[in-house]
């Protein structure tokens with residue numbers, strides 16, 4: 001009997017992201033703060049697992065938040081796996097198998113929400129939605145440490161390339177096998193972790209496109225103080241990385257960083273900053289700072305698009321209302337979709 005070939009999202013299409021952006025009219029919208037929205041619905045995530053705690057305690061809320069962002073116009077939704085790690089789950093008394101099931105579940109909750117939403121909007125004539133892509137979130141090693149080090153990049157002397165590869169390997173394998181469309185490496189703070197991810201994608205022969213996003217605390221460099229020129233030099237060697245950019249940094253940094261990244265790479269530029277508040281990793285709370293409301297965010301976002309960013313969304317402390325605004329200003333809804 002012959003093998004039946006069924007195309008899946010995991011088939012090697014190196015241009016999947018570029019084609020998607022083109023179909024979306026030149027700029028696609030990513031969702032907003034995932035954990036923020038969970039908290040707005042009453043989830044308590046002051047915990048080393050942060051939003052991943054909801055994979056154990058509150059999966060229905062995860063589905064609800066995905067649907068809210070889809071309804072707001074997100075073209076890409078990011079899974080709840082940012083701080084979902086196997087060592088993190090094991091330290092809570094779960095088995096390896098249970099941890100792996102939770103990682104799979106993070107992808108399934110998102111793909112199911114996407115499919116349910118898509119089926120329901122397709123019953124409406126003249127809707128302006130795109131069938132969304134699902135990006136599996138892979139938070140940095142610093143996110144797992146839960147001590148704010150995704151904003152410092154300071155992992156200490158004992159953390160070398162092999163340790164970072166070991167940390168990322170099994171989660172990456174499980175998430176890829178669960179069938180997302182993309183991988184989203186988030187809040188990467190330094191060059192060492194960039195190199196580890198690039199090598200791992202190669203070693204694991206990952207066929208779906210990835211994006212890598214950096215945080216930034218000075219608006220100029222990666223949090224470690226290393227230059228983005230150094231980090232992007234590593235990224236540019238990888239055909240498996242389709243997009244590179246910034247997430248969870250203050251909005252006022254983004255315009256000049258998009259301009260800088262445009263000079264450093266030909267890859268798609270992706271930006272989804274936070275609201276401008278600053279995370280206190282020890283107290284585990286957001287500290288007031290120069291905070292951008294949805295209207296200011298919309299105005300800035302058109303500048304980011306005009307300077308070359310093609311994937312734009314929000315990160316922590318932004319909400320579906322932010323994404324609704326982005327969707328309105330960034331997408332040409334007069335274009336026929338799909």
Ligand SMILES: C[S+](C)CC[C@H](N)C(=O)O
Pocket residue numbers: 047048050083142143144145146147148150187248279281284316
């Ligand atoms: C993007 S930060 C706000 C995520 C939470 C952090 N890794 C912590 O656990 O403290």
Ligand SMILES: N[C@@H](CCS)C(=O)O
Pocket residue numbers: 032033034035036051078079082137186187248315316
């Ligand atoms: N995707 C994650 C990023 C945190 S920086 C979230 O939105 O919670």
Ligand SMILES: [Zn+2]
Pocket residue numbers: 247248274315316
């Ligand atoms: Zn964030």
